[in-house]
Amino acid sequence: DAMVIQNPRYQVTQFGKPVTLSCSQTLNHNVMYWYQQKSSQAPKLLFHYYDKDFNNEADTPDNFQSRRPNTSFCFLDIRSPGLGDAAMYLCATSPQPDTQYFGPGTRLTVL
Amino acid sequence: QKEVEQNSGPLSVPEGAIASLNCTYSDRVSQSFFWYRQYSGKSPELIMSIYSNGDKEDGRFTAQLNKASQYVSLLIRDSQPSDSATYLCAVSSGSARQLTFGSGTQLTVLP
Secondary structure: OOOEEEEEOEEEEOOOEEEEEEEEOOOOOEEEEEEEEEOOOOOOEEEEEEEOOOEEEOOOOOOOOEOOOOOOEEEEEOOOOOOHHHHEEEEEEEOOOOOOOOOOOOEEEEE | OOOOEEOOOOOOEOOOOOOEEEEEEEEOOEEEEEEEEEEOOOOEEEEEEOOEEEEEOOOOOEEEOOOOOOEEEEEEEOOOOHEEEEEEEEEEOOOOEEEOOOOOEEEEEEE
């Protein structure tokens, strides 16, 4: 059974049109992470939640926001997607800050 | 700036051989070390974690850690074509244990 679920798996949006990516987990893990991974590059941490405590990486653009309404769900909002935001977006969870388990990812295309 | 460096590859080995993947890290206070496997177009999959100096074996995989040299490696014995993937080294440090990833080594196992 899938434990970290991301929806949609593929998302196409237009330049400047807001988009929301979803992550849910059945593991009851405290920590949830959002990463951006561009082709042939390492995953880059955007931000993470430890319970309801939000932690933004210093170089994450303001264009990226996140919400965690409850333990199970976390959302990534891209307010005005640019062509450079086309990437795989990965959600990961952890029972405590350490070993991380990744969802299948959402591939974002910006037209 | 925390850095994780991997031998860039690509690395090709014949089926049945030992594949050796290497990683160095810059942050001396790093606490936990991970190897993830990532197939093309898929999300990273955790295959090994190691926390203390020495070797850790799991099936055909052996992780080796040397904190004095800031070096971690992954050996894959009896390599199979299904092992062909990109292998990501990840290091966690800091109170929030964020992961810093290397850029990955692409491994091809030739039948």
